[in-house]
Amino acid sequence: MLQINPSSDGHRLQIAGEMTIYHAAELREALLAHVPASGSLALDLSAVDEIDSSGVQLLLAFERSARVCGAGLHLAAPSDAVAAALCELGLGAQFAIPCQE
Structure with a gap:
């Protein structure tokens, strides 16, 4: 199940569930x-x-949109699945995720 939970101060979003093509448009x-x-x-x-x-692709688009608006984006506590996918695609450094070589 997909959930997006904004924090009360608006500076933190939590995404739970699958970030897959099945939820891409909604997400x-x-x-x-x-x-x-x-x-x-x-x-x-x-x-x-x-x-x-x-x-x-959604993460990249969201990061780009935030940057264009003058905001920064930080991935807080990426799950093992997220970290592995970003590292496998060579995007670890862009999102400050340490990857094994």
Whole structure:
């Protein structure tokens, strides 16, 4: 099940469930609705149990949208699935995730 839970201060979002093609459209709309106008946003991905290339594309698009708006994006506590996918695609450094070589 997909859940997006914004924090009360609006500086943290938690995504739970699958970040896959099956939820891409729904997740995209929800994420873009939370792009901050400034400051920074922590995206808690600790409860993401599956991610595919569509989910990674969403992360890249969300990061780009935040940057364009003058905001920063930080992946807080990425799950093993998220970390593995980003490292496998060579995106660990972009999201400050340590990857094994």
